[in-house]
Amino acid sequence: MTYLTRWDDDTSRPSFGGAARDLVVRAVLPAVPLFGVIVAIGLVIMKPLRGFEAENDVNRWFQDRRTPTGEAITKVMSMVGNTEYVIAVGVLVALVILWRTKAWWFAVVPLIAISVQATVFVIATAVVGRPRPTVERLDPTPPTSSFPSGHVGASTALYVSFVLMATRIGNPTVRRVVIAVCVLAPLCVAFARLYRGAHHVTDILVGFVNGIVCALLAWGYLRRDTGAQSRA
Template sequence: MVWSHMGNTEIVIGVCVLVTAVLLWRTRDWLFSLVPLIAISLQATIFVIAANVVGRPRPKVSHLDPAPPTSSYPSGHVGASTALYLSFVLLASRIEHAWLRWSVTVVCLLVPLLVTYARLYRGMHHVTDVAVGMLNGLLCALLAYGWYRHRAREAGKLSTREKAPALT
């Protein structure tokens, strides 16, 4: 149940706002700090449009969670958690201490996988629902991070070959 709820809208938004604030405090870089917010906003927009267009019913099995008012396809929980935590993985490349960078990366890669497992186990989605949700989150995180890299390069914060300054 905990893993399933980690993909809930209020949890994803809360974690995003908290981490965005910490990133802004630590880096003083608005562009960098907004990457998770852009990733989940883009993911949510695509999810709402796709869910309304497709309108797929939930699997005909026992549900261990109350069903959200949206359709089964794609999984919003998986998409949101993937967009959020993958954006954290991309941003973690700036952490100077290797042990901390690797720890953050491993934890942030595990969370969407645990949410995916939970949503399937709890009978809320078909396999294709979570697969497309994960793809949606992946693409949104990559787009948000790509936006940051492009804008930072334009602002002169990055050269074309240079890595972003490290988080300390």
């Protein structure tokens, strides 16, 4: 059984209690060291690097090149990472997958991904407390610090989990299109957040790491029997 085919190789139905235990052991607890690494990076930026002020040059570069068209496009791109959008899309896709597969334990993967990511993000941003870039911000920013990017982390967690799910799509053309769109979505969010002055580059990069790791943890949260396929 490979990591990507784990859900196809073992389609057995878990108990709710067993799935909950696996969630804690295989997704929640492994997110603790992820949180530690993210906070450590943030504190290095804030203390030894004194906020890494040189990064503001990147944000000023984007600010100097803003146009009305660019502002309109990036406003839409940035909205893809909004909390309400991420939750709505995650719940909608989970319901569609539940309807098609009747496998609730598989349908919850994207919801686990965004929930674990959000938990790591909220606590880390409170601990680090990094100021926003010193440029004009085009969006009202939430009452959290700049590090790491919640928009990038949330959209990455959501759409990387969709990419993993899309590997099960039988039609190769549809599969490639869905994967391409899902890869592009968080990249667009990242560009928009830089363009609109909401985050530094390192905020974006660590947001990617947070989202990717949480999506992978969600994909592997449930124990699967590696010998199930051979015994079928």
